[in-house]
Amino acid sequence: MIARRGGLTAIALALATAAGFPAQVAARPAEVASVRLDTRRIERAVSAMVAQDRTVGASVLVWQGGRERLFFVAGQSDRERGVPFTRDTLVQIFSMTKPVTGVALMQLWEQGRFRLDDPLALYLPQFANARVYLGDDAAGNPLTRPASRPILVRDVVRHTAGFVYGEGPGGLGRLIERVDHLSSDNTLAQLGDKLATIPLIDDPGRQWSYSAAVDVQALLVQTLSGQPFDEYVRDHIFLPLGMTDSAWKRSAADRARLARIYEAKDGELQPMAEAQWLEANFIGKPMVMGGSGIVSTIDDYMRFARMLLGKGSLDGVQVIKPQTLAVMTDDMLDPAITKRSFLPGKGALGFGVDFAVRTAPPQTPEENRGAVGEFFWDGMPSMLFWVDPVNDMAVVFATQKVPFDGTLHRDIRAAVYGRDYLGPPAR
Template sequence: MVRSFFLLLLLSGLLACNATDTTTESSLIDATATARIDSTLQSLVDAGSIAGVSALIFEKDQEVYYNAFGYADREAQKPMDRNTIVRIYSMTKPITGTALMTLYEEGAFQLDDSLAQYAPEFADMQVFVGPDEDGNMILEPAKRPVTIRDITRHTSGIVTSTSDTTAYGKLVRETDPMNRENTLEQMAEKFGSLPLAFHPGDQWAYGPSVDVQAFLVERISGVPYADYVQAQVLDPLKMDNTHYVVPEADRGRFAAAYRMAEGEKLERVPDEAANSFNFQRWALTPGGYGLTSTIDDYMRFARMLVHKGTFDGATILKPETVELMATNQLSDTISQRMWLPSKGQVGFGIDFAVRTRPPASVEENHGKVGEFFWDGAASTLFWVDPVNELTAVLFVQKFPFDGALHKKFRDAVYGPIVLTGQ
């Protein structure tokens, strides 16, 4: 009898502890946040600023939000949904960086090795320092070699200056390294023949460094880049809907692309232009853009990162490698950072922006210190928030890139920004 009494007491205590644990464990995405996100995304569609949108959020290994609004194909009245395939553009970059870092883990290179050690195409680089009085290029030897770290953080000086009106810009355009008919090796040869836009490590300038990463993967592994990333990243993560070339059987799921025209009117990008890269195989398999994916596929990639390299039985990277990639690699001496400051209080790691400080104003993008993220030209976005064990993916297909859309989505997820001391 006494024994039964004590067992009942023990059981009651355990139940009380469990009940306490359940009620004290807070969730960022609660009913209020869900309603806020729904309202925000629906309002964007209703206002005509986007044709369609989907968003997926996991928190502490649980799906805590999914919804879709509007159309993947507005003209055909085809709703945006979970199976919609979109162009992820620069959200290809973190996948490429992951592929590269699998070779780093094998000891194939060190980050501060010179690029030329593996790719002689980039030996003895010259730097464009400006035009002379006749408009000719003034060149000088690079102060140091381009390193692999440089091509992972956009400090290489390798650029595609398509809008530069100098002789240098004209030379870059004529050389045309990123032509789709070039193989990655031909692309590298052409970039190697061009002067750098600045001395390695002096500036942060977004550009084709990640395409050079894809070439480096191919050069070091001896495997075509598309095959390598498929075998080492996409297949192990079961990202079965992620491709450079959308299979014919899946093209009915491919979203249309839209752009904001004059008068703030959303118009369809002609399919011939929007689909030209992804409906046929080209010689170029770029590391910086080109993949298409579904929201669930890309979430599998994001969840691998929040799990520090392992997900659903597949280990892609070691925890210390993911931590390295998510650590700011930009020193304070790199003051010229193109448009990177528009992303908020961030630095840059290995193919991710990395949040280093809380928002300094309510106008900035919301996010947690330690978060790492990137986005794509058609306004797609993802981030990994290790503090809340949260991963978020936002899919739209809108040009030009809409940073204001990201600000609204982030504020919907986290709530209004509260500045320190207020």
Template sequence: MKRSILAILPVLLIASAFQLAVSTNKYKPAPVVTPEVKTRIDATLKRFIDSNKIAGVSALIFENGKEVYFNAFGLADREANVRMDRNTIVRIFSMTKPVTGVALMTLYEKGAFQLDDPLSKYLPEYADMKVFTGVDASGNIIVEPAKRPITVRDITRHTAGFAGTDIPALADLVKKADYMNPANTLAEMSTKLASLPLQFHPGDQWAYGPSVDVQARLVEKLSGKPFDQYLQEVIFDPLKMTNTRYVVPEKDRPRFAALYNRSDDGVLTRVPEERANGFNTKDWALKPGGWGLTSTLDDYMKFAQMLVHGGRSGKVQILKPETVKLMSTNQLSDTITKRMWLPSKGQVGFGIDFAVRTKLPATKEENNGTVGEFFWDGAASTLFWVDPHNDLTAVLFTQLMPFDKVKLHKSFRDAIYGAYNPAEK
């Protein structure tokens, strides 16, 4: 008996050590970004430049709290021959949304609201909303009362039902309301938006729209501070995000990347300055929650690193770990079957201002990633994600419109994780 115990003792010790490592969260999976992976990422990104699919691209990856990859290829400004760099300032468009979500959830932690509170409790203009049902023979809008109020949760997960432009009758009203005019304050934006009928009953569908701009207005109302000031004090200053802002100052504009449009036949054309830079070179009244910020790779990585580490960056605690977990948990029930283009992101649900990966890719054509990852992207083909399983965060910057028709995101993900093979599931 003694011999048999001695024989298995090493196995028992190894098993106990493994269990202890897991229970104390010290066990880590094998590194993702190996030297071979770095070479693969380089080759992938360079190929997009060499094929003239994009003008410039940069990427930054952290794993286990350390930088494991950075490189930049091509030009931030092709006409001025300015190279893409880690200090290049880009328009992050909808990657503004997760920043707004974090700002809102700092107020949630203070007890300022509950997710299932009616939005009208704080923004009265959203009381007694009506829902579009069609038009009569004379072309007049037909509406009915909303089945339930819009909740705060609805505006964090895009289920509020705000009017879009895909229905002609509503598109005309949206155009006339002009609620996103940059001369509007957030308060004016919200009042104009609330005057429009909803496109569907709250909670019935997932439809991308101005929900996060309404979140920004809610932050203002609950905090008593201008939205951009709240971002600065609560997120940007504590995280030392010194290059993230709505307005790019004159001294930093040489670092501001040009914006390019790719035609269907593959020709890259610079977007005219007044259209590309008109919002970010003037201090407009509107500070949107859904778009409008500019940033650098390192700045946005600080934000991503805070998220992967449970709301903490060094000694700075922006959110509690349980709040980050809540934000990165799918909030869409199976009854919400109409989800606009969200399924194009892969096997995902939606949390609080992030897409959340719920399953591995079903086909090799889908974007790769890990279950539990949360992410979002921007109209100029920027991308970031947080992979808690591997303690990995990635930020990818380019300035290309329309959104990622060249499949840069899939290629970048495949370069990191390896091309997905359904047979290995």
């Protein structure tokens, strides 16, 4: 529900009409009005996700206006053992690790340790002389050419370096499989060395390609700080913020609180095999990734989100400067970067430093609800968080379902904002 004052604006009416929204959606306030939470609507949405077997368990935490507005939980963290999903359930956040890594790296940027437009090879020489994949020869081996320019640190933070993740076309894909840079048996340094041998999917700066670039960010943190990456994050982010339940490495005792990951297979949710479920968290493995691997609770991650909502500070502790966070949450993608992979499917977005950034109101009724200026990211087991400065709000949604289910995110956002929400009017 949205507080409404005043009449229609021509801009709002034109926007709604052009987007194909019903006429009543265009009834926008003339002044900025905050979202009024319908907590029962949110509770019904999360309950329905579980009741309809779309996920086994889920929780949502909403912070707005300087206080907790809602915590709600439904379902189970381990259906086979009858363990309920609770407030202190540990979840594997996967790619919601990435914004944490971005904050760690940008702490070093604001200290003058590097420039965003420095060549990556200035700090990680193995990435000099990058080559670009062209296709395959008659034997199926990759053909390459020199990259048109060096990879810059800026490329690494905005996913325009040309790196790939765990797959690729043709001979490039086969090479990636052989190199196996993402194996949990690698160290972070080994991941970087192996990734540097893989040809780029395109010239640096040409396209947005989601990739292991954030693992390279972690390697930069480790190299520039002289401290193991996970220890740096512990000392400079987790401990200052009081995130005592967040880490890459967990003890055997933590497994009892760790939610099971469920896979949608053959029309039902099946528990992921235990070895794979624990492997995903790298328990007992050397790898500490920048792009994945943190285990946390909904309350712990909300402390990170509240710090972001507080322009880099929480409870009197400054983790990052407001000016630095402003750089991170600005759209860094040049308009010429038109190849953006799956990013447009998440909404009218740009991309900053490890955050998607909303640059326009929702364009269609099907698009996720949100306000211009919000920034967010999500994680493979359908995890999600976002920070909405316009509405002075942060939301964390926790669940453990694969493959990634974007319909859960569409529905939780619709429950928070209302299905017709377009954000504050243009000024």
